[in-house]
Amino acid sequence: MTSINSMTLEVSNLTKTYWTSNSRFPGGGIQPISFSLKAGTFFTLLGPSGCGKTTTLRCIAGLEIPDDGRLSLGPTTFFDGASNSNLPLNQRNIGMVFQSYAIWPHMTVFENVAFPLRVRSQLKLSAAKITEMVREALNTVGLSGYENRSATQLSGGQQQRVALARAIVRQPGLLLLDEPLSNLDALLRDEMRNELKRLQKQIGITTVYVTHDQHEALEMSDIIAVINAGMLEQMGPPREIYNRPRNAFVAGFMGATNLLPAKLGESAGTGDYRTITLDSGEVIKACFPYPIAANSKIAVSIRPESVSLAAPGTAVPEGYNALEGSVLSSGFLGNIVRYTIQLCSNRIQVHQPADIHFNDGDRIAVHFSPEKSLGLSDERRTA
Amino acid sequence: MTDAVQVNQVRRAAPRRTGSWRGSGIKLYLPVVALTILIAAFVLPPAVMLIQTSLTDYTNPDGGYSLENFARLLEDPALYISAFNSVLFAAGATIVSLVVGASVAWVVERTNAPFKQLALATTVVSLGTPAILYVSAWVFLLGRAGPVNATWRALTGSKDTIVNVYSIPGMMLVEGLLWVPLVFLLCGATFKRQNADLEEAARMSGASVFNTVMRVSLPLAKPALLGLSIFIFIRNIEAFDVPVLLGTPGGVKLLTSDVYLAMTRVPPDLGHSSSFAVVLIVFVSVLLYFYGRISRNADRYASVTGKGFRPRPFDLGRYRWVGGMVILLNFLMVLALPLAAMLWNSVTPFVRAFEIRALSSLTLKNYAVILSDPYYLGLAFNTILASAAAATVVVAVTALGSWFAVRKFPGSQLIEQFASIPIIFPGIVLGVAMIQLALRTPFGLYGSIWLIVIAFIIRYMPYGMRYAQPGVMQIHRELEEAAGIAGATQRSIFRRVVLPLLSPALIAGWLFIFLLAAKELSIAVLLSSTSSKTIAVAMFNQWTNGQPGEVAALGILWTILMSLCATVMIVLTRKDSKSEGAL
Numbered sequence: 001m002t003s004i005n006s007m008t009l010e011v012s013n014l015t016k017t018y019w020t021s022n023s024r025f026p027g028g029g030i031q032p033i034s035f036s037l038k039a040g041t042f043f044t045l046l047g048p049s050g051c052g053k054t055t056t057l058r059c060i061a062g063l064e065i066p067d068d069g070r071l072s073l074g075p076t077t078f079f080d081g082a083s084n085s086n087l088p089l090n091q092r093n094i095g096m097v098f099q100s101y102a103i104w105p106h107m108t109v110f111e112n113v114a115f116p117l118r119v120r121s122q123l124k125l126s127a128a129k130i131t132e133m134v135r136e137a138l139n140t141v142g143l144s145g146y147e148n149r150s151a152t153q154l155s156g157g158q159q160q161r162v163a164l165a166r167a168i169v170r171q172p173g174l175l176l177l178d179e180p181l182s183n184l185d186a187l188l189r190d191e192m193r194n195e196l197k198r199l200q201k202q203i204g205i206t207t208v209y210v211t212h213d214q215h216e217a218l219e220m221s222d223i224i225a226v227i228n229a230g231m232l233e234q235m236g237p238p239r240e241i242y243n244r245p246r247n248a249f250v251a252g253f254m255g256a257t258n259l260l261p262a263k264l265g266e267s268a269g270t271g272d273y274r275t276i277t278l279d280s281g282e283v284i285k286a287c288f289p290y291p292i293a294a295n296s297k298i299a300v301s302i303r304p305e306s307v308s309l310a311a312p313g314t315a316v317p318e319g320y321n322a323l324e325g326s327v328l329s330s331g332f333l334g335n336i337v338r339y340t341i342q343l344c345s346n347r348i349q350v351h352q353p354a355d356i357h358f359n360d361g362d363r364i365a366v367h368f369s370p371e372k373s374l375g376l377s378d379e380r381r382t383a
Numbered sequence: 384m385t386d387a388v389q390v391n392q393v394r395r396a397a398p399r400r401t402g403s404w405r406g407s408g409i410k411l412y413l414p415v416v417a418l419t420i421l422i423a424a425f426v427l428p429p430a431v432m433l434i435q436t437s438l439t440d441y442t443n444p445d446g447g448y449s450l451e452n453f454a455r456l457l458e459d460p461a462l463y464i465s466a467f468n469s470v471l472f473a474a475g476a477t478i479v480s481l482v483v484g485a486s487v488a489w490v491v492e493r494t495n496a497p498f499k500q501l502a503l504a505t506t507v508v509s510l511g512t513p514a515i516l517y518v519s520a521w522v523f524l525l526g527r528a529g530p531v532n533a534t535w536r537a538l539t540g541s542k543d544t545i546v547n548v549y550s551i552p553g554m555m556l557v558e559g560l561l562w563v564p565l566v567f568l569l570c571g572a573t574f575k576r577q578n579a580d581l582e583e584a585a586r587m588s589g590a591s592v593f594n595t596v597m598r599v600s601l602p603l604a605k606p607a608l609l610g611l612s613i614f615i616f617i618r619n620i621e622a623f624d625v626p627v628l629l630g631t632p633g634g635v636k637l638l639t640s641d642v643y644l645a646m647t648r649v650p651p652d653l654g655h656s657s658s659f660a661v662v663l664i665v666f667v668s669v670l671l672y673f674y675g676r677i678s679r680n681a682d683r684y685a686s687v688t689g690k691g692f693r694p695r696p697f698d699l700g701r702y703r704w705v706g707g708m709v710i711l712l713n714f715l716m717v718l719a720l721p722l723a724a725m726l727w728n729s730v731t732p733f734v735r736a737f738e739i740r741a742l743s744s745l746t747l748k749n750y751a752v753i754l755s756d757p758y759y760l761g762l763a764f765n766t767i768l769a770s771a772a773a774a775t776v777v778v779a780v781t782a783l784g785s786w787f788a789v790r791k792f793p794g795s796q797l798i799e800q801f802a803s804i805p806i807i808f809p810g811i812v813l814g815v816a817m818i819q820l821a822l823r824t825p826f827g828l829y830g831s832i833w834l835i836v837i838a839f840i841i842r843y844m845p846y847g848m849r850y851a852q853p854g855v856m857q858i859h860r861e862l863e864e865a866a867g868i869a870g871a872t873q874r875s876i877f878r879r880v881v882l883p884l885l886s887p888a889l890i891a892g893w894l895f896i897f898l899l900a901a902k903e904l905s906i907a908v909l910l911s912s913t914s915s916k917t918i919a920v921a922m923f924n925q926w927t928n929g930q931p932g933e934v935a936a937l938g939i940l941w942t943i944l945m946s947l948c949a950t951v952m953i954v955l956t957r958k959d960s961k962s963e964g965a966l
Binding site: 061062063064065086088089090091092093094095096098099100102104105106115116119120163166170 | 859861864870875879884
């Protein structure tokens with residue numbers, strides 16, 4: 001398929017608040033959010049459930065009407081709060097895959113995929129053209145030969161593919177995916193993850209993907225937006241999000257990490273190293289990827305794989321932080337051993353290669369590089 | 384951080400926008416408002432008419448509105464006697480149908496007793512049989528010359544009868560048996576939905592089957608059973624066939640038969656019957672209020688959870704035959720005996736008891752008369768036309784109406800309320816109201832079959848809602864949203880997605896309404912003229928004219944036809960196991 005249809009998605013100051021019937025507090029939704037996606041981008045909205053990511057997606061789709069802001073795809077304005085204009089969803093020319101797939105059970109696979117072509121009478125497609133386009137879409141998703149199956153006879157993975165074929169059949173300008181993998185079992189999910197990514201690149205369609213699974217987000221996306229409690233926490237490429245999280249929430253949400261609370265005495269600039277006293281009294285040196293004001297609450301994020309364990313008294317590598325603790329428990333996971341270490345008052349998770357072995361209760365030295373100790377803002381939102 | 388403050392004190396910066404993804408403005412409002420007006424045009428006039436006539440003093444027609452009718456009614460001790468009789472009759476009949484129907488339903492749905500198919504067959508046939516046929520069959524069985532009293536006399540040598548069917552106990556029994564099939568269906572749905580895990584947990588804790596039923600199964604089913612018994616009680620208060628056919632000849636007066644008698648008097652006492660009707664409506668409304676409260680609570684007791692739910696029947700062990708006996712007894716009482724009596728009546732030239740020497744005089748003359756006389760063909764045509772037309776209109780209106788209501792289309796709030804209003808009209812009351820309406824319409828509605836069709840539409844509107852609404856609720860939202868994203872308009876979403884998915888519920892609802900309408904007597908008996916007579920009315924007339932043979936023959940043929948329809952309905956409802964089935 002061509003990439004002519006692929007267009008830039010512009011979202012600016014999109015706002016949608018749900019109000020419960022009489023309360024003065026919003027029941028959920030999304031605070032003003034803006035982003036602009038270049039044609040062909042795979043963009044992921046990532047966050048815990050109820051954070052507003054699905055609301056954002058449904059606003060783009062036209063299933064919800066935003067309170068304010070502006071939405072446009074290429075030359076078409078979907079919604080403009082200022083002029084109070086809203087393009088009905090059936091005129092937006094977008095494809096969407098739903099969490100439940102939403103395959104119509106009373107239609108065959110062919111009819112499901114042909115539906116978007118049939119209901120738009122203004123397209124005036126001939127029967128032959130419809131057949132050709134449906135075949136092409138089914139071929140793209142690897143379901144050739146399934147045309148006459150009843151949709152209910154398909155497995156979960158196949159239904160997923162039908163939903164995808166239906167979303168792309170009329171070559172929409174934008175593809176929306178609402179947690180499409182969450183109903184599949186683990187193996188199939190891995191397979192579909194790669195498949196989706198491959199298809200998206202092949203078609204070259206701008207895609208907005210919603211998920212709460214950080215692994216999916218990291219593997220598939222060009223750009224990730226982490227959302228929490230209706231607010232955009234950080235937006236950027238996967239590596240940046242993982243390695244330089246904006247704050248403690250993002251660090252905690254993007255994979256396992258240890259967050260050690262502390263208070264920052266003097267302000268830190270981008271890339272500064274500071275020696276800080278943790279709330280537990282231990283002193284370590286940490287790196288600050290973003291500027292933080294003096295007297296802020298911070299958390300030092302240390303990934304479990306960045307820590308090494310050693311017998312007490314072992315020489316500390318040059319410049320490394322060294323803490324003391326004891327092994328609380330350990331679990332053998334095959335490739336690694338996962339230890340829970342009791343420090344002064346914090347407990348941390350540590351991943352070690354399987355060939356190093358410590359017993360529960362052993363006193364132990366904990367070594368980690370200041371480079372991998374990220375000092376992050378930890379002002380808890382009170383939402 | 385300032386963010387933290389903002390979240391809690393966020394102002395409604397932008398006005399909340401009207402409309403939803405389905406659209407906004409006049410295009411979305413218009414169909415909803417049009418449908419609401421259509422439904423209101425059906426259901427409101429009879430209510431208004433009834434209240435108006437009940438307030439009009441016909442002895443002094445120019446005196447404006449007055450409470451004269453009510454005053455006269457309340458002074459009349461006859462009202463209190465009728466009301467007492469009605470309540471007594473309804474309570475007794477409810478107990479009969481509940482005890483029989485619920486026991487059979489439990490045995491069929493929750494145990495491994497034999498003959499389960501028989502219980503279903505019994506239900507299917509009885510759903511299609513006009514009540515008047517049952518009544519005539521029981522009158523024959525329990526009547527003075529009937530086999531029961533004949534046997535009694537033969538055994539004791541006395542000249543007395545042991546049972547008098549023309550009495551309140553006799554009426555309770557007959558009316559109770561009439562409602563057994565419906566109780567069986569509705570109770571069956573409740574028992575089927577009970578999670579066997581809860582019962583097995585009780586068994587694992589050491590309880591016997593009896594203890595499990597008493598301490599777990601019954602308490603779980605209690606709210607549903609209570610709701611059901613109020614519902615059946617209401618239907619018995621509204622009952623018309625048995626009060627008129629058994630009560631009136633026996634001198635037992637009930638509320639519904641009083642309304643009928645006031646209407647058929649010459650000249651009809653409109654004011655009296657209307658105020659009577661209003662009293663009946665108030666009575667029924669109070670009961671319905673409690674019914675609504677109880678059935679709402681009943682939902683909390685539904686113990687079905689998610690997928691993989693499969694009811695597991697109790698093993699009755701040595702007592703399997705007891706369960707089998709319950710089913711057989713039900714079959715005998717509800718179907719076999721009455722049907723046998725009808726068959727016997729249909730092939731004897733005049734009413735006579737079961738006797739060997741009567742065998743020689745058996746004849747198929749009654750069948751020959753019915754099958755050859757175009758009069759009966761006309762009746763069948765009238766009945767099928769009226770019932771099918773009403774069922775079609777109701778299903779069409781409620782399918783669209785429940786879609787609007789369930790999906791909360793703007794302006795759809797009133798649809799459900801309006802469509803539910805007729806539930807407070809007992810059949811005979813609606814008949815009275817329709818007569819008054821027809822008398823005031825300039826075009827010749829009075830005496831036409833269309834008057835009956837309109838009355839049926841009003842009467843069965845709530846039933847249609849009951850079938851269509853759960854049907855819509857079962858359609859996953861995303862199926863409609865996906866169609867919207869695919870580019871479909873609301874119109875084509877309804878036509879291409881909602882309607883096909885809703886069709887099993889609609890077909891079952893259509894058949895249910897068709898069956899009820901085809902045997903409906905209380906409305907049709909007041910509204911039909913010679914040219915617009917229905918089968919049920921014809922049977923009623925034949926019966927009162929003393930032609931039981933033809934009633935029976937006609938009834939047998941009609942029962943066969945309607946049983947076929949009922950079979951289709953049951954198959955459809957059972958396949959679609961989530962739907963609640965009948966009202």
